[in-house]
Amino acid sequence: xxxxxxxxQDQWLRxxxxxxxxxxxxxxVTGFAWKQWDFDPEQGLPVxxxxxxxxxxxxxxxxxxxxxxxxxxxxxxFAGMPDTQxxxxxxxxxxxxxxxxxxxxxxxxxxKPIEWQRVHDLADxxxxxxxxxxxxxxxxxxxHGDVADMPQVWREERFSMEWCLDCHRDDGASQGLQPxxxxxxxxxxxxxHAEASERGHPLSRMENCSVCHR
Amino acid sequence: MNxxxxxxxxxxxxxxxxxVFGARRRVGWWAALAVSLGLLGLFVVSIAMVVGRGIxxxxxxxxxxxxxxxVNFVWWIGIGHAGTFISAILFVSEQSWRASINRFxxxxxxxxxxxxxxxxxxxxxxxxxxYYLLPYPxxxxxxxxxxxxxxWDFIAILSYGTVSALFWFLGLVPDLARFRDRAPKxxxxxxxxxxxxxxxGSSSQWIRYGQAYLLLGGLATALVVSVHSIVSMDxxxxxxxxxxxxxxxPYFVAGAIFSGFAMVVTLLVPLRRMLGLGEWITLxxxxxxxxxxxxxxxxxxHGYFMEAYLAWHSGDPQEMELLRQRLSGDASAVFWATIxxxxxxxxILWASSVRRNLGLLFVLSLLxxxxxxxxxxxxxxxxxxxxxxxxxxxxxxxxxxxWGLFVGSFGLFFTLLLLFVRALPVxxxxxxxxxxxxxTKEGGSDG
Amino acid sequence: MGxxxxxxxxxxxxxxxxxxxxxxxxxxxxxxxxxxxxxAFTPYGVDGIEKPGTESAKRSVSxxxxxGACLALAxxxxxxxxxxxxxxxxxxxxxxxxSWPAFVPMLFxxxxxxxxxxxxxxxxxxxGMPAWAHPVFYFKGMEDVTGEGLFLWVSCERExxxxxxxxxxxxxxALSWExxxxxx
Numbered sequence: 001x002x003x004x005x006x007x008x009q010d011q012w013l014r015x016x017x018x019x020x021x022x023x024x025x026x027x028x029v030t031g032f033a034w035k036q037w038d039f040d041p042e043q044g045l046p047v048x049x050x051x052x053x054x055x056x057x058x059x060x061x062x063x064x065x066x067x068x069x070x071x072x073x074x075x076x077x078f079a080g081m082p083d084t085q086x087x088x089x090x091x092x093x094x095x096x097x098x099x100x101x102x103x104x105x106x107x108x109x110x111x112k113p114i115e116w117q118r119v120h121d122l123a124d125x126x127x128x129x130x131x132x133x134x135x136x137x138x139x140x141x142x143x144h145g146d147v148a149d150m151p152q153v154w155r156e157e158r159f160s161m162e163w164c165l166d167c168h169r170d171d172g173a174s175q176g177l178q179p180x181x182x183x184x185x186x187x188x189x190x191x192x193h194a195e196a197s198e199r200g201h202p203l204s205r206m207e208n209c210s211v212c213h214r
Numbered sequence: 215m216n217x218x219x220x221x222x223x224x225x226x227x228x229x230x231x232x233x234v235f236g237a238r239r240r241v242g243w244w245a246a247l248a249v250s251l252g253l254l255g256l257f258v259v260s261i262a263m264v265v266g267r268g269i270x271x272x273x274x275x276x277x278x279x280x281x282x283x284x285v286n287f288v289w290w291i292g293i294g295h296a297g298t299f300i301s302a303i304l305f306v307s308e309q310s311w312r313a314s315i316n317r318f319x320x321x322x323x324x325x326x327x328x329x330x331x332x333x334x335x336x337x338x339x340x341x342x343x344x345y346y347l348l349p350y351p352x353x354x355x356x357x358x359x360x361x362x363x364x365x366w367d368f369i370a371i372l373s374y375g376t377v378s379a380l381f382w383f384l385g386l387v388p389d390l391a392r393f394r395d396r397a398p399k400x401x402x403x404x405x406x407x408x409x410x411x412x413x414x415g416s417s418s419q420w421i422r423y424g425q426a427y428l429l430l431g432g433l434a435t436a437l438v439v440s441v442h443s444i445v446s447m448d449x450x451x452x453x454x455x456x457x458x459x460x461x462x463x464p465y466f467v468a469g470a471i472f473s474g475f476a477m478v479v480t481l482l483v484p485l486r487r488m489l490g491l492g493e494w495i496t497l498x499x500x501x502x503x504x505x506x507x508x509x510x511x512x513x514x515x516h517g518y519f520m521e522a523y524l525a526w527h528s529g530d531p532q533e534m535e536l537l538r539q540r541l542s543g544d545a546s547a548v549f550w551a552t553i554x555x556x557x558x559x560x561x562i563l564w565a566s567s568v569r570r571n572l573g574l575l576f577v578l579s580l581l582x583x584x585x586x587x588x589x590x591x592x593x594x595x596x597x598x599x600x601x602x603x604x605x606x607x608x609x610x611x612x613x614x615x616x617w618g619l620f621v622g623s624f625g626l627f628f629t630l631l632l633l634f635v636r637a638l639p640v641x642x643x644x645x646x647x648x649x650x651x652x653x654t655k656e657g658g659s660d661g
Numbered sequence: 662m663g664x665x666x667x668x669x670x671x672x673x674x675x676x677x678x679x680x681x682x683x684x685x686x687x688x689x690x691x692x693x694x695x696x697x698x699x700x701a702f703t704p705y706g707v708d709g710i711e712k713p714g715t716e717s718a719k720r721s722v723s724x725x726x727x728x729g730a731c732l733a734l735a736x737x738x739x740x741x742x743x744x745x746x747x748x749x750x751x752x753x754x755x756x757x758x759x760s761w762p763a764f765v766p767m768l769f770x771x772x773x774x775x776x777x778x779x780x781x782x783x784x785x786x787x788x789g790m791p792a793w794a795h796p797v798f799y800f801k802g803m804e805d806v807t808g809e810g811l812f813l814w815v816s817c818e819r820e821x822x823x824x825x826x827x828x829x830x831x832x833x834x835a836l837s838w839e840x841x842x843x844x845x
Contacts, residue, residue, distance in 0.1 A: 003407065003412075003793065003794050004394065005404070006794060007794045009793065009794065010412075010794035013408070013793055014793075017791060031350065031351050032351050035351030035353070158353070160353035161353065161356075162353045163353075165354075220809070227809075349744060357744035357745065357748065360741050360744070365767065366767050366770075369770050369771065370766070370767075370770045373771065374770075376777070376778075377773060377774060381777070383781070384780075387785065388704075392704075394807075395804035395805070396807075396808070407793060408793070411790040411791040412789075412790050412792035414792075415703050415704055416700050416701065417707070418712070418718070418789070420703065420705075421712070421718050422719075423788065425719040425722040425784075426784030427780075429722065429776070429780050433726075433730075433777050433780070434773075436769070440769055440773075443766075644807075652708075
């Protein structure tokens with residue numbers, strides 16, 4: 001009785017078997033490669049906003065401080081988004097007829113806030129606090145990149161847990177937190193934190209699970 | 215092989231082939247499968263409840279955060295150990311009587327490990343992220359905590375399941391080839407042919423195969439001892455009274471083999487009859503298994519005694535309080551049931567007439583299975599109910615879904631087992647033939 | 662003994678035997694006369710078929726399993742060391758980050774796993790498999806090789822080999838045999 005498979009089928013099966021093994025190996029290798037590549041489709045892409053607000057124009061050209069609009073950044077967890085009145089404090093006088101500012105005026109009249117799109121959206125189980133980072137001398141650019149030079153804001157960094165831990169685990173950063181690049185925390189509005197370098201935190205406390213996941 | 219051995223081999227051959235390909239009325243099998251599928255349904259529904267609603271449907275609450283899931287896990291994993299013991303330790307020590315039961319008990323091991331594996335996954339609470347236990351590339355910058363006994367346990371169970379499956383499959387290959395060559399239909403020949411991988415029994419193949427099987431037996435022997443030791447460390451590494459004890463690893467291993475052999479007896483007594491294997495699985499097998507049951511029962515009893523003795527000898531008030539609770543307090547019913555089922559009743563096995571009385575042996579093995587489950591319940595639950603602070607003591611009782619999962623897991627186990635006896639060779643044909651050939655040679659007449 | 666698949670099944674004789682003893686006698690006769698290479702096919706592992714190189718084949722399996730176990734152990738240890746000392750040093754209860762005794766149970770299990778995977782790999786894939794349509798399956802009655810048939814293949818490449826082997830088989834009381842010649 002001949003075997004239940006012909007030589008051609010045998011060859012086909014053997015190739016399929018080899019392909020299967022190769023596929024499993026490839027899957028493993030791809031997994032690790034993917035991890036190294038740090039691929040994130042949204043990173044670096046400008047986010048469309050209802051009003052094409054240019055940080056570059058307002059900060060670099062006009063010299064407005066971050067905290068003029070994000071006023072709670074050094075006192076609360078949330079940096080704060082400006083209400084329409086803040087915009088209108090200038091734009092009731094300037095560019096009052098401009099087409100692009102129509103949503104701002106509409107919002108001012110109707111009282112319905114402008115629907116800004118979030119660029120940096122952390123998962124809900126992460127308790128991030130802006131004030132404590134600023135109080136320890138981390139400047140805005142460390143995480144947000146050079147927003148002062150962005151016509152439209154994009155997410156500069158990956159904002160993964162590992163990326164957070166890059167600083168939280170880094171002995172140098174946690175022992176004496178310094179503004180990256182050594183300059184002022186806010187461009188044009190210096191808040192010196194001379195004592196920041198003297199406040200060290202032991203490494204183990206900075207990467208405790210409950211520091212971020214409460 | 216002489217003529218008698220040849221006839222025996224041919225009889226076994228046609229019996230095993232007939233079980234799979236023969237047309238016989240199998241009312242008993244279908245009835246058993248129907249019951250098993252019913253239980254499997256309960257299991258699936260219970261899992262759906264636990265996954266859908268969360269582990270709040272269990273009776274768990276602080277302070278008893280480990281309940282039925284852990285009890286069932288330890289119980290099922292322990293049952294698997296008898297199969298590995300039979301296929302590995304008895305193989306390496308050349309106990310040839312094992313040849314007719316090892317295929318079946320290896321299958322039992324595999325299915326028991328499958329049942330056991332479900333419980334820790336459900337116990338995680340968030341089954342969707344079970345892969346957090348693996349060291350996989352992630353963007354959280356985290357690694358598993360290798361210093362935790364729970365990680366040791368995960369790796370031990372992973373190894374145990376894999377090695378059991380490999381051992382089982384390797385033993386099956388020549389018999390799958392037999393099925394390939396004898397199956398009446400082409401599709402059957404193709405299925406078995408595919409699985410047999412082109413086994414042709416050349417002497418070169420047998421030499422490598424035999425050596426690899428022997429080494430695998432040696433490696434699995436190490437697993438018999440190590441896996442349940444590591445399971446016991448889940449408890450022993452902690453500081454809880456009743457858990458923190460060096461007696462735990464050997465005591466758990468003996469308990470595992472004890473409960474496993476009890477399960478083998480429970481299954482083989484009816485199956486031997488159902489499948490007509492009386493000629494091959496003889497009273498001698500049950501006699502030997504009775505002896506192993508007796509020995510492991512004595513080791514387990516020693517463990518019970520040492521637990522109590524060490525609690526008393528330590529003079530530690532928490533240990534003493536736990537002992538008191540077990541001897542005469544809230545946990546005493548479970549404790550004394552355990553002692554009766556696991557220590558006192560097995561003593562009747564000293565009489566060889568009991569070891570050869572299948573009805574009695576069957577009842578005894580059922581009671582031992584119950585006793586071993588109660589023992590694990592006692593270890594897991596009574597310790598957690600009464601830890602160091604009396605202010606945080608609490609009571610535990612299983613909910614409907616706790617029991618549903620436990621009873622339902624039998625559905626998974628028996629469904630797999632029944633499908634196995636219907637689809638694959640339940641007795642290792644090539645090992646039995648080799649054994650028959652050897653036997654006649656030792657008898658002095660060959661050819 | 663080299664691997665069986667190095668033997669050519671293009672030209673030679675496949676003989677069937679009734680008794681184990683006759684098969685063994687035929688095997689040793691082949692060895693003595695220097696015909697072959699030959700290969701026996703049996704339903705179970707028959708003791709005492711003396712093939713040259715049996716011991717070295719066994720040793721190579723043992724060595725392979727040892728290497729597999731050691732490799733798994735080394736990979737495991739490297740993983741544990743890298744993840745808990747280099748990449749993610751996390752102090753728990755004041756214990757050192759390189760607390761190797763805690764790795765031992767896992768390393769033991771991994772070594773067993775590595776050894777077992779190698780053993781099965783060598784017994785199946787390092788053993789002339791998979792071969793779903795191997796040439797030996799096409800001989801008459803070969804389906805009995807997994808049941809009760811004892812077979813012997815002797816390769817015949819030179820002139821006169823066939824006659825020499827056939828007389829050898831007659832002497833060893835072979836039940837029947839089948840000739841296979843090049844291209845037929």
